[in-house]
Amino acid sequence: MTFHGISPTAALALAAGTVAVLTAAHLLHRRYRRVVVPALRFWSAALRKHRQDTLGGRLRHPLTWLLLCSLAGLMILGMLQPAFSGDWGPRPWVVVVDRRASMRLPCDADSCRLVRARTLARDFLGRAAGPVGVTLISVDHTASVLAGADDPKAESLYHLARLTCTDQTDGPGMEQALTLADTLVRREPRTGVLVLTDHSPAGWDVPASLRSHLTVLNVAEKVDNLAVLPPEIAPMADGTYQLKVWLAHWGSEPCRATLTVLHDGQPGETLPVSLAAGQMRSYDFVFGADQIAFLSVRADREEAYTLDNHAAPPTWQRRRVFLADDAPLALQAVVSANPAYQRATAAAEADVCVSVARSEARETGAYGPVQVTAALCPDEDLRRAWMTDLFLGPNVSPLAESGSAVVLLSTADTQPLAVRSDTVPTVVTLSASLFDDGATFWKQPQCPVILDAVLNPAANGPRDTGLSHWSGVRYSDLTSPAADAQTAQALPAVRTHLPLARGILWVALLMALCELMCYGRGRIV
């Protein structure tokens, strides 16, 4: 629980003062109604019995005092503005260990890459906060979940110790593991993903929603690594954002480094950090709302042999998408829900303009499947998986043929349903039939992934598109000259607070009304 109002110390002082004042007022002031009675002798007996006129007797009237104090306490609690920020409990992690044939290669005198990966994973499990919350996935030609998030950590360590290499050299295992990790990240946005592999991540299909949570550790290089783990961004009550950056250090010696926050690629705030051997710590920064989209973080080690990593890191920027106001709600939801996108108000300011065209409908009379073209997804297996249960309604209105545009989605008879032009900005035209009530396209769970591929050609296009595609991935071996990127991108994985202040104040108001009614009726004094 976090507090975004007055400081807890001030709240405690205020509560103490208020309770003191209320107690004094309660003792000194009582409202009595005058009633004429025949004789006081009978009431005096009652008076002697209950001693309500004494100092202690007044304090013994519990209802008034409790109501007033609880009312004051609620109001002070409301001033504290508490919120459940989601920071309680250990952060769940997904650890993916590659055990394909290449991991059998020796890396040190007496160990192989898999042993190193197991050691790193075991150290990480030992340092990760909390006894549970680690999902262990091994990768060969397929992905296998060895331990779930609900299993105790001992089970993960047990399976980790028995992990052996396989003879598989390739396969969709890593993609499956990443898809699985993406599912877990969608379920719990605080989840971090750590991949221990010796393969370059350049050929992976990383879902957009996973990029900000992913850390790839290259076990082919030296173990002495400093990793910037996926940062978190949480909004504060005053409109600013808190950036929480996690640093993890693998190595036998203490490490000193400088943590630099980059604003649009330019170094900004720096923080010297010192990490002991095998330590993981978090560091907090506060930024304005306008800066949060252009942030990245870089950790520089201060040892002399450290790689010169002063090259400008790839600056991640949210892709600006222009959508017409009358665009289908499913399309608007996909763009709004994906943190990698930002709605642009004008087409000229956008990186990609999306238009939904409704041409003349053809009398097809039956449901037809939606075809995903190779231009959209070169991987045939993935393409087949995407096309599962994608159908159109009876009266399809395909797009007009355009020579320069790339057809991304089509009908079974190759009539285009989604095309993308090569102009600047990129123009994506979608058939309105995709979003008809009869169509299943926008109702399927793979729709956001397909639309992400449609809107962002770099994400699923040719693999030689450079660093911009992997801007969300930390390849965190800072000592390796072959490392691609050494920065951690702060994606706006924004978590909203659950504000309690308003509810507390409503309760206080109701209590005040009850108290007023009781006071008016003489139930309390």
Next chain:
Amino acid sequence: MLLDEHELYGLAPLRLRLLMRPRRQSPADFSSRDKGLGLEFADYQLFQPGDDIRHVDWTHFHKDGRLVVRKYDQHETVAIHLMMDLSASMACLGEDKPRVVKRLCAALAFCLLHNGAKVVLHPVGHPSLRRRFSAATQWETCQGAIEALPVGGVLTLVDEVRQFCYASSRRDHLIVLSDFLTDHEDAGLASCLGDLSHRAVLIHPTCAAEVEPALEGGLTLVEAESAGTASLTVDRQVIAAYQQAYRQYYDGLRQDAERCACRYLEVACDDPLHRQMESLAPNGVLNL
């Protein structure tokens, strides 16, 4: 008018029965419980020295040789003092209670006058308003006097009863209608009753607001007569304590009255007049 014709019609059959011992008797209107010099034969009694020899039954002497004297019903004329309490303590719970007391007093006066008794109207705290009525023909005047009695003031019941003890004839009867709440200690009223050598009936009109007061919350209680105040928070426990003290006080008063050969009766103000009179005069006989 305190009583209407219908109520007076219901009161007419009530008869007065005196429970008093004869003192210096002379032939009068009412039959006494004791035997004396009346006209109607009541019983024989063995001759005792000092008995009037004129009442010896010689026929009886001839039959069994014993001297017996004839005894006759004692007839006497008594004055009954109606002592009414219309003080502030009676009036603080509303206008009903003083009116009930006035109506009850008027009903008693009606019965007494129509049974040949003399009625002395004795408003407590107002000695100047004391009136005496000796015939049934004065009923209307008596009723008007009762109705005109002022309500309020401070009760001086103990002083009035003591004054009655010393000033009135021992043959006189006393009927007190009051709540018996005096500013004297409880012993004051008890000793006052102990000094009373007269026949006395204490009638306590009670009302529901007095027995079970509907009070709650923080209150400043003001005593009606002394204007003394006390502040307290009234809840169910306080009400229970009040009722216990109330019951204890009037039970003590009842015991004191029985010890002093007086009668203590409670009359519910909420009951109609005929019900109240039934409680005072069971079987149609007003026992005094």
